[in-house]
Amino acid sequence: MASSGTRISRCARRIVLGLWLCSLQVLGAAAKDLDEEVRSVSSIVNDAYDYLHQNPELGKREFKAHAYIKAALQKLGYTQIVESKLAPTAVIAVLDTGRPGPVVALRAEMDARPLSEGSEPQHHVPRSQIDGVMHNCGHDFHAAMLLGTAAILARNPDKLAGKVVFVFQPAEETAGGADDIVKEGILTQLGVEKIFAQHVAGGVPVGAVSVSPGAALAGSSTFTLKLKGRGSHAAAPYEGDDLPLLATHFAQALSYFPARRLDIANRPVVVSIARIAAGGASNVLPAEAEIGGTIRAFEDIDREYDGGPALATMLKDMVDGMAKAHGVQYEWTLRAGAPPTVNNPRLFAEVTRPLALVWPGSLNTTPYRGMFAEDFAFYTKGFPALYFSLGIAKDGLGAVGVHRAEFTIHPEAAAYGVRLMTLLARIGTTGAANWP
Ligand SMILES: [Zn+2]
Ligand SMILES: [Zn+2]
Structure with missing residues (x-):
């Protein structure tokens, strides 16, 4: 014979099970609705992709993309489009539901890169119509x-609350995209409280999405080291400073620096030499040489680290010491690029639980860090933000990484990306509590 306590707990279990089944039904219906919604916009997405891919434009010169996106938004009924003075090719549009709720921004970039599109694979369409x-x-x-x-x-609009701000951003690959929009204060003026973005990930299967809390992508800085000394005939290197050979010593010292001078297990840093330039004639040792490259780190390289000197100071001191030891003059220039991209842990927790319930593919939330940099980082410094990776690989397309001439995307990935952005806007404005 069951005690009354057991009966209550059975009853409670039935109620919980009932609510859970009810939730699943609600989620199932919502997922079906979203499938239909995504299908209904496929021609808008395909037409825009064809046009933008065939008409690639470099950063800050996205005039055709600006006109196309603005006209498309106006056709969809968007009337609040905010102009940017610092980033005039940006298109920033606002959807105001008129109901109280958070202001959520969704960001996509618009700029292309300086490279001619490869001819392989032949079955990938569309193709760039612009050489280079x-x-x-x-x-x-x-x-x-x-x-x-x-x-x-x-x-x-009934499935949203608050406002959604669409940020079509120029110049991610160069300076003056996210940094200019943040500097101008547009998102602050619009009251943005959280911001989301996604980026395609070559080699990751269509349907797979990943996001991880904390620092996800490194900050990047670029450096140039100009060395000046005495030139000489190549037959008599003892009469000069042999700048080409000396440049290789500096290149090695800078590249080895993180692995030999830092606790890289806990302080990951990469210094890469991307350019070495010196001389011209094969029988002259020039009086100047130049090397340049990038520094990737998850720390602010101008700030003291763990009670010790800043990374920028350590590198400058090493260069200074080497130049003095070899008796040459030098100019060391360090330019800050994007800071690290940091995914807000609270927003991560808020969004990933409801997203996991309705995401039809794989949602990978395993902590991950990469040394690539991304200007979305400028938003993550000022606003709670999440940066997602979207799988694009299927049937031989989307297999290679970005920035390559053979880069392609499987078209089926679009439905997942649209679904992801739509869900982030809905979860972000209505609140995770409203998701079963
Ligand atoms: Zn890129
Ligand atoms: Zn990119």
């Missing part, structure tokens, strides 16, 4: 998917 410029970082795809998302959200 191609979309090989997927920014055309990101913008097309955000346009599809804007269409879904505009047609179904």
Whole structure:
């Protein structure tokens, strides 16, 4: 015979099970609705991708993309489009539901890169129509998917609250994209409280999405070291400073620096030499040489680290000591690029639970860090933000990484990217508590 306590707990279990089944039914219906919504915007996404891919434009010169996206948004009924003085090719549009709720921004880039599109694989369409410029970082795809998302959200405002701000951003590959938009204060003026973005990931299967809490991508800085000394005839290196050979010593010392001078297990840093230039004639040792490269780190390299000197100071001191030891003059220039991209842990926790319940593919939330850099980092410094990776690989397409001439995308990835952005806008504005 069961005690009354056992009966209550059985009853409670039935109620919980009932609520859970009910939740699953609600989720199932919502997922079916979203499938239909995503299908309904496929021509908007495909047309935008075809146009942007065929008409690639470099950073700050995205005039055609600007006109296309602005016209498409206006056709969808968007009337609040904010101009940017510092980044005039940006298109920033606002969807105001008129109901109280958070202001959520969704960001996609617009710029292409300076490289001619490869001829392989032949079955990948569309193709760049501009010699020497191609979309090989997927920014055309990101913008097309955000346009599809804007269409879904505009047609179904009852599933949102608050406001959604669409940020079509120029110049991710160069300076003056996210940094200019943040500097101008546009997102702050619009009251943005959280911001999301996605980036295609070559080699990751279509349907797979990943996001991890904390620092996900490194900060990047570039450096140039100019060495000046005495030139000489190549037959008599003892009469000069042999700058080409000396430049290779500096290149090695800088490259080895993290592995030999830092606790890299706990302080990951990469210094890479990307350029060495010296001389011209094969029988002259020039009086100057130049090397340049990049520094990737998860720390602010100008700040003291763990009670010790800043990384920038350590590198400068090493260069200074080497130059003095070899009796040459030098100019050391360090330019800060994007800071690290940091995914907000609270926003990560808030969003990933409801997202996991409705995501039809694989959602990988395993902590991950990469040494690549991304200007979305400028937003993550000022706003709670999450940066997602979107799988694009299937049937031989989307297999190679970004920035390559053979870069391609499997078209089926678009439906997942539109779904992801739509869900982030809905979860972000209505609150995780409203998701079963
Ligand atoms: Zn890129
Ligand atoms: Zn990119």
